Amino acid sequence: MIIQNFNHKMAAHCESGTITSLLNHGGLNITEPLVFGIASGIFFGYFHKMKSFAFPTFIVRNKPGQMRTNIEKRLGVKFQTYDFNNPAKGQQTLDQLLDRNIPTAAQVDFFYMDYVPSWERVHINVHFLAVIGREDNKYIISDAYFPKVVELDAASLEKGRFAGGNMSPKGFIFHLDKLPSDIDYNTAIIKGIKKAxxxxxxxxxxxxxxxxxxxxxxxxxxxxxxxxxxxxxxxxxxxxxxxxxxxxxxxxxxxxxxxxxxxxxxxxxxxxxxxxxxxxxxxxxxxxxxxxxxxxxxxxxxxxxxxxxxxxxxxxxxxxxxxxxxxxxxxxxxx
Amino acid sequence: MKEKEGYVDYPEQQMILYVEKDDGKYGPIQTGSYISANYMDDYVLKRRNLEMELRTQLADGMISPVKYYMVLEDLSLSELAARAGIRKSRVKKHLESKKFGGASVDELSRYANVFNVPVANLLQVILVSHQGKLESNLILENKAEKISVNHTTTTNPFVVLTTIEERF
Missing domain, CATH: 1.20.120 (Four Helix Bundle (Hemerythrin (Met), subunit A))
Structure with missing residues (x-):
């Protein structure tokens, strides 16, 4: 099965793109830049010596996961979130949500997403995508970095969702729960800019x-x-x-x-x-x-x-x- | 950035770029990756050299297979230990060729899971002879050549079916 009315769209960034897709699917007409800006996504951080990284590196966006929480606070939307210790329970919950036609975002290690050419894959535990269906032993994925919807083996999705290490996803998934009847964009935008x-x-x-x-x-x-x-x-x-x-x-x-x-x-x-x-x-x-x-x-x-x-x-x-x-x-x- | 400057012809890796359109409005365009379009050959060259160097060190007993994959997959010692769920001091030992033999099958399985390779690949390196050179699967995949090496998992966590297939 595949959630028929889900509109797959490429986006600049996986987290802001996935959030935008879920909001759009829920009926909120909002652009990725607005999601990114209201969520105070712009940032800079330099890590010269960090045990998790094999070489110095830098980031240009806020902490993974913060875009979702900031959007919740500032727009008044509600996402239902889940994390798991048990991969079987994690898969069962995901399947139940898909059975209810609920597009569900998942946090994964990008390395195990084998629809990506292997030369492009790196271990990074904070990749976000939307799971929008299931066929036999494969999941249907809307990944904002890909022009088309792709398929992914259940085993690879599980590996990605339950990878260990820094920022381990712990099977984290979320979906849109509630949209407010009225949104005060003015306050949300100003707060987003102030925090940035x-x-x-x-x-x-x-x-x-x-x-x-x-x-x-x-x-x-x-x-x-x-x-x-x-x-x-x-x-x-x-x-x-x-x-x-x-x-x-x-x-x-x-x-x-x-x-x-x-x-x-x-x-x-x-x-x-x-x-x-x-x-x-x-x-x-x-x-x-x-x-x-x-x-x-x-x-x-x-x-x-x-x-x-x-x-x-x-x-x-x-x-x-x-x-x-x-x-x-x-x-x-x-x- | 102006819209016309943003387009890169590289269908293999598409992305979204925000640009200034002709009417002065900013918005997204779908384009190709600049670095992949212009520097993929250099990436492949470096990757091939790194694989060859590590393979030589591996064959000469200077490093262990754990170190081989750790470097190839750009993982730090701490990160590998955390991902495999093995104490850092123990992982450090397993990076050495001489002490690698002390790793248990369960530990090898944990490493293999992180590296996304069959457990057997911690005891062998599969290469394909191509135009007089021995190449890894990754290099061949990128060059879209006729032979591909595929691993299929089974329900037995220690057994993987390795197939060598001809592409058509």
Whole structure:
């Protein structure tokens, strides 16, 4: 069986895309950028030495799962959530929800999603998708990163749902439970922006927000000492491009999608200043894209000497400076 | 970013990119992955070199199969230990070729589950001879060649059916 009226749609990001799909299916006409912006999705964090990661890395969105909880708080929608210790119980509950024609979002380790080519798969426990049907021993999946609905073996879905390690999904699933009769978008948008500004400017942790960006700029020159050899360093430097562009960001580390949110929000809250700021953020995103392209180029050419890493560092410092000014202006614009 | 700058012809990996449209409105377009379209050959080259180097170390007894897959799958020691549900100090031992033999079948099964390979693959490396070179399945899958190596699980957690198939 497959839930017939579920409209599969690609999205920039797996979590905001899945939430948007569930809300749209439930009858709420909302765009992915609005979900992302209201949920304060934009963020920055740098992890230089973390036991869970084999190499320094960074993130450009808020903590996985927070988009859902922030959307619940700010829009007044209710998602029913479940997690499990027992995989059999986890599968049974999922099957029961599908039998009731309820599209159900699942958190999985992306590595086990074998509809993805193996060269694209990485171990990351915070991939979100919607399960929209079941045929024999296969589940029908709506994955926002794929143009079409795909099939996945029950065993692979179980492996993905019950992978261990950092941010282990524990079989986590959720579905839309209730939509409010009336939504106060004005308050939701302002709260979403305020929290995003707090994350970027004021969060008192040195590796998060703008300070995290500066830490990234400072520490990227130390990356060679973590690498096995030049090819490993090249791979990790080129991953900057993947993290900013390919890993579900909508381009430029979510900056383009957040600019779209601000443009849409400007009319909804009657603050034309947000429209100007959205244009500014689009240009800031172009700068991030230059970093992506630069990283890919020097990685490919194995041109990874101290001078090139310093140049990369300066480009990141520059983004930190412009984003600090931008988020201060944004913070002022919503007062 | 302007819409016309956003399009990349790469049907194998599609994604959504937010761009400025001609009317000044921002919105999504479906496009191909820039890095895959332009740098896939480089990725394959690095992956092949890494596989070959690790295989040599494995064959020479310098590393264990656990270390082989841990590096290939980009996992840290802590992350592998947490995923396999095996103490970190014990995993550290299993990374060494000499101490790998002390791992129990249950532990091998846990590692294999994390790496998504048959337990048997912790004791063998399957390669396909292709144009005079020995290649792994991953490299061949990417090149869409005629031979593919497939593993099918059975209800027995330790037994996998390995089939070598010709693609048509």
């Amino acid at each position: 500004c707090f994350y970027m400017l004021k969060i008192p942790i040195p590796f998060l927000g703008i300070r995290g960006m500066r830490m990234f700029a400072r520490k990227v020159t130390e990356w060679p000492k973590f690498a096995r050899d030049t090819e490993h360093l090249s791979h990790e430097i080129m991953k900057i491009n993947i993290l900013l562009e390919d890993q579900g960001t909508g381009g430029a580390g979510f900056r383009f999608m957040y600019a779209t949110f601000l443009q849409q929000a400007a009319d909804m809250v009657g603050k034309p200043g947000l429209k100007e700021l959205s244009g500014e953020l689009m240009k800031i995103g172009d700068g991030w894209r230059e970093i992506s392209l630069f990283s890919a180029r020097i990685g490919k050419n194995r041109d990874l000497g101290p001078d090139k890493l310093k140049q990369l560092s300066e480009m990141i410092y520059d983004r930190a400076d412009v984003e600090e000014r931008f988020f201060k202006s944004l913070s002022q614009a919503i007062k």
